[in-house]
Amino acid sequence: MKLAPLFLGAFAAMLASSVYAETTLTIATVNNGDMIRMQKLTDDFTASNPDIKLDWVTLEENDLRQKVTKDISTKGGQYDVLTIGMYETPIWGAKGWLVELTGLDDPADILPAVSGGLSANGKLYAAPFYGESSFVMYRKDLMAKAGLEMPDAPTWDFILDAAKKMTDRPNGVNGICLRGKAGWGENMAFIGSMANSFGARWFDENWKPQFDTAEWKDTLTTYLSIMKDAGPEGASGNGFSENLALFQSGKCGMWADATAAGSFVIDPKASQVAEHVGFTLAPDKGLGKRANWLWAWALAIPAGSQKVDAAQKFISWATSKHYADLVASKEGWANVPPGTRTSLYNNPEYLKVPFAKMTLESMNAADPTKPTVQPVPYTGVQFVAIPEFQGIGTKVGELFSAALAGQMSADDALAQAQQYTTDVMTKAGYIK
Amino acid sequence: MARAQSNRRIAVMTIIGWTIGILMFFPIFWTAVAAFKTESDAYTLPQNFLTTPWTLENFAIVQERSDYVRYVVNTTLIVVLSTALALALAVPAAWSLAFTPVEKPTSRLSGRAWLAIMLGASGACFIVLYVNGWKVSNFFVGFGLLMLVVIPATIWVWTRNTPGTLLWMLSTKMMPPAGALIPIYLIFNRNGLVFADWGIVDLREFNLMDSLWGMVLLMTLLNLPIFIWMLFSYFKEIPVAILEAARMDGASLWNELFRVLMPMALPGIVSTCLLNIILTWNEAFWSLNLTNKNAAPLSFFISEYSSPEGQFWAKLSAASIMAITPILVIGWFSQRQLVRGLTFGAVK
Numbered sequence: 001m002k003l004a005p006l007f008l009g010a011f012a013a014m015l016a017s018s019v020y021a022e023t024t025l026t027i028a029t030v031n032n033g034d035m036i037r038m039q040k041l042t043d044d045f046t047a048s049n050p051d052i053k054l055d056w057v058t059l060e061e062n063d064l065r066q067k068v069t070k071d072i073s074t075k076g077g078q079y080d081v082l083t084i085g086m087y088e089t090p091i092w093g094a095k096g097w098l099v100e101l102t103g104l105d106d107p108a109d110i111l112p113a114v115s116g117g118l119s120a121n122g123k124l125y126a127a128p129f130y131g132e133s134s135f136v137m138y139r140k141d142l143m144a145k146a147g148l149e150m151p152d153a154p155t156w157d158f159i160l161d162a163a164k165k166m167t168d169r170p171n172g173v174n175g176i177c178l179r180g181k182a183g184w185g186e187n188m189a190f191i192g193s194m195a196n197s198f199g200a201r202w203f204d205e206n207w208k209p210q211f212d213t214a215e216w217k218d219t220l221t222t223y224l225s226i227m228k229d230a231g232p233e234g235a236s237g238n239g240f241s242e243n244l245a246l247f248q249s250g251k252c253g254m255w256a257d258a259t260a261a262g263s264f265v266i267d268p269k270a271s272q273v274a275e276h277v278g279f280t281l282a283p284d285k286g287l288g289k290r291a292n293w294l295w296a297w298a299l300a301i302p303a304g305s306q307k308v309d310a311a312q313k314f315i316s317w318a319t320s321k322h323y324a325d326l327v328a329s330k331e332g333w334a335n336v337p338p339g340t341r342t343s344l345y346n347n348p349e350y351l352k353v354p355f356a357k358m359t360l361e362s363m364n365a366a367d368p369t370k371p372t373v374q375p376v377p378y379t380g381v382q383f384v385a386i387p388e389f390q391g392i393g394t395k396v397g398e399l400f401s402a403a404l405a406g407q408m409s410a411d412d413a414l415a416q417a418q419q420y421t422t423d424v425m426t427k428a429g430y431i432k
Numbered sequence: 433m434a435r436a437q438s439n440r441r442i443a444v445m446t447i448i449g450w451t452i453g454i455l456m457f458f459p460i461f462w463t464a465v466a467a468f469k470t471e472s473d474a475y476t477l478p479q480n481f482l483t484t485p486w487t488l489e490n491f492a493i494v495q496e497r498s499d500y501v502r503y504v505v506n507t508t509l510i511v512v513l514s515t516a517l518a519l520a521l522a523v524p525a526a527w528s529l530a531f532t533p534v535e536k537p538t539s540r541l542s543g544r545a546w547l548a549i550m551l552g553a554s555g556a557c558f559i560v561l562y563v564n565g566w567k568v569s570n571f572f573v574g575f576g577l578l579m580l581v582v583i584p585a586t587i588w589v590w591t592r593n594t595p596g597t598l599l600w601m602l603s604t605k606m607m608p609p610a611g612a613l614i615p616i617y618l619i620f621n622r623n624g625l626v627f628a629d630w631g632i633v634d635l636r637e638f639n640l641m642d643s644l645w646g647m648v649l650l651m652t653l654l655n656l657p658i659f660i661w662m663l664f665s666y667f668k669e670i671p672v673a674i675l676e677a678a679r680m681d682g683a684s685l686w687n688e689l690f691r692v693l694m695p696m697a698l699p700g701i702v703s704t705c706l707l708n709i710i711l712t713w714n715e716a717f718w719s720l721n722l723t724n725k726n727a728a729p730l731s732f733f734i735s736e737y738s739s740p741e742g743q744f745w746a747k748l749s750a751a752s753i754m755a756i757t758p759i760l761v762i763g764w765f766s767q768r769q770l771v772r773g774l775t776f777g778a779v780k
Contacts (some may be wrong), residue, residue, distance in 0.1 A: 077655070
C-alpha cells in the first residue's frame with residue numbers, strides 16, 4: 001500500500017514527460033552570415049516551441065552539398081531540415097526526396113521568381129531563407145574621373161568601354177573584376193549569366209549542347225578580351241572573396257557579382273571605398289535578357305525525416321515576416337535576409353538600405369523558368385536544373401578558366417566544352 | 433684549407449636548411465598572423481605583418497559560435513582509444529611477423545584460383561541478394577552470406593608468407609580514401625546495410641554514423657597497417673636470441689611479450705603511437721563524411737569556418753590555430769621520438 005503513492009508519482013512523471021517530450025531537430029546549414037545570425041536568434045522560436053530543441057550542423061557550402069546529397073539519396077535520415085539551393089530543389093522535389101511544404105507564413109508574398117525556382121510539378125519543396133541576384137558595383141569617383149556616368153540599366157558596350165577607361169594599372173586600378181576561379185558556382189555562375197544576355201544557351205530544345213554557336217563564341221571572347229584589357233592579374237584564381245578584397249581595397253573600378261556583396265562594400269569598417277560605391281543592374285545586349293543570376297538558399301525537409309511537423313513549424317518561423325522584423329529589431333534592416341518576400345520591399349524602412357531597390361530589380365529581371373533569349377528545355381538562370389549539370393558545369397568552368405589563364409584559346413575551350421558535354425548528355429540518355 | 437672548406441660547406445648547408453624550413457613553416461606563420469587580424473586586413477595584399485593592429489576578436493567569435501571543448505574532447509577520445517586499440521592489435525601481429533616468419537605460402541592454390549574462389553563467393557552473394565530484393569530477413573542466411581565472403585578472404589590472408597602479408601597490409605593504404613567512401617558510408621549508415629534486420633539481430637540498432645565508436649574503429653583500421661609495419665621494423669632490431677633466452681628461463685608467452693619484448697621496444701612503440709596520434713588528429717576526409725555533431729572532431733570544427741562567399745580568412749585561421757595548437761605542443765615535446773620513429777632503419 002505504501003508503494004501506491006510512489007507508483008502514482010512515477011505514472012504522473014511519465015505522463016508529464018510524454019506531454020513535454022522533446023523533439024530534437026537536426027538542421028544542416030551553410031555558414032554564411034544570414035544563417036549564423038539565425039542560429040543566434042533561435043531563442044525566439046524555442047520560447048514559443050519549448051518542446052522542440054534545435055541541433056545545428058554548420059558546414060562550408062560544398063561540404064554541405066556533398067553530405068546532404070549522400071544522406072538524402074541513401075535515405076539516411078540524419079537531418080530533419082536541410083539548407084539547399086535553387087539547383088537541388090527542383091531535382092530532389094521531382095524525385096520525391098523532399099516533403100512538400102505547407103503552412104508557411106503567407107506563401108503568396110514570396111517573390112514569384114524565387115518560388116518558381118524552388119518548386120517542382122507546381123509544388124513548393126523549399127522555403128526561401130534568403131535570395132540573391134547579381135548586379136554591378138562601381139566606383140562613382142573613378143567613373144566621374146573617366147568622364148562617364150553610369151546608367152541605371154547599362155549595356156555591355158558601355159561596361160566594356162568604361163572598364164577600359166577606368167583602368168589605371170600604374171596606380172593598381174583595374175577597370176573591372178570578374179570571377180575566374182573554376183567551378184559551376186564560381187566562374188560559370190557569371191559566364192553562364194553573361195551568356196544568357198548574349199543570346200547563348202546551354203542546350204537547345206533537344207538537349208544538344210550549344211558551345212559551337214556564334215553566341216557562345218561572342219560571350220567567351222568578350223569575357224577574355226575585357227579581362228585581358230581591364231582585369232586584375234591572376235584573375236583565373238579569383239572568386240567572390242578575392243574580388244571582394246580587391247574591390248574593398250580600391251583595386252577595381254567595377255565588380256559584377258552577387259547582390260549579397262552590397263553590404264560588404266559599403267561597410268566603412270571593411271571597405272576603403274565605402275563612400276564611393278554605386279550600384280546598377282547587370283548589363284544587357286538589347287536582346288531582352290540581362291547578365292544577372294538568381295539564387296536562393298532555402299530550407300527543406302527530407303522525405304526520410306521522422307519529425308516533419310516540428311520541421312514545418314521551424315521552417316515557417318525562419319522564413320516568416322515575423323523573423324524579418326525580429327532581425328530588424330535586433331541587428332538593423334540592412335541585415336534582414338534579402339530577396340525572398342515582396343512585403344520586405346514595400347517596407348519604407350528597408351528601402352532606405354542603399355542596395356535594396358537594386359536587389360529587387362535585379363531579382364525581378366531574372367526568370368528561372370525562361371532564362372534565355374531562345375527557348376530551352378530546362379529551368380535555372382546560371383545553372384541547368386539536371387543532375388548532370390554539376391559535373392558539366394565544373395568541367396566547362398575549368399576549360400574557361402584555363403583559357404583565361406592563357407593555357408588554351410577560346411576556340412579550343414569551346415570545342416572541348418562541346419565535346420565533353422555532348423558525351424555526358426549522350427551517356428545520360430538525353431541525346432538519342 | 434680543408435677546415436675552411438668544411439666550414440663553408442656547413443654554412444651553405446645551414447642556410448639551405450633554414451631556407452627550406454622557413455618556406456615550409458611560412459603557411460603556418462601566415463595562418464597564425466591572420467588569426468590576429470581583422471577580416472579586411474587578413475585579405476589585404478601585400479600583407480603587413482607588423483603594422484596592422486592585432487586583435488583577439490576572431491578567437492572570441494569562434495569560441496562563441498562553436499563548442500570548441502566538445503570538439504577537443506571528441507578528437508582526444510578518438511585519438512586515444514584508436515591508438516590503444518591499434519596498439520593492442522599491432523603488437524601481437526608484429527611479434528608474429530618478426531619472430532616467426534613464414535618463408536613460403538602455406539596454400540598450394542595459385543593466385544588465380546584464389547581470385548576465382550573469392551569472385552565466385554562474391555557473385556553467389558550478389559545473386560542471393562538480388563533475388564531477395566537486396567534484403568535479408570533470416571539470421572542464418574545473412575550470417576551465411578557474410579561468412580561466404582569473409583572465410584575465403586581470411587584463409588587467403590592466413591596462408592600468405594610474411595613478405596606477402598606485409599605487402600597485403602600496405603596495399604590497403606594504396607587506394608585513395610574516396611574510392612572506399614560509398615561502401616563505408618553505407619556500412620556506417622544503418623539504412624544502407626543490406627543485412628539490416630536478421631530477425632534475431634537488427635543491425636540498424638548499431639548505427640555507426642556520427643558515433644565515437646564508429647570513428648574509433650575506422651581510425652584503428654586505417655592506421656593499423658602503418659602501426660604493424662613500424663612495430664615490425666622495431667621488433668626486427670631486437671635479437672631473437674634474447675627472446676629465446678627468456679623462453680629457456682621458463683618465461684611464458686605473456687611474459688616474453690610484456691616483460692622482455694615491449695620494454696626493449698618501448699622507444700619504438702612510443703614513436704609509433706605518436707605518429708598515429710598525429711595522423712588521427714589531423715584526419716579530415718572521413719571525419720567530414722561520417723560525423724555531424726556527436727562525434728565531430730577538430731577537422732570538422734575547422735571546416736565550419738570556410739565559405740565560398742564572404743570574408744572568413746581571419747576566423748578560419750583562428751579556428752585552425754585553435755585546432756592545431758594541442759598537437760603542435762605534443763609534437764614539439766616529442767620531436768626527438770618522432771624523428772627516431774620516422775628515420776628508423778634508414779641508417780644501420
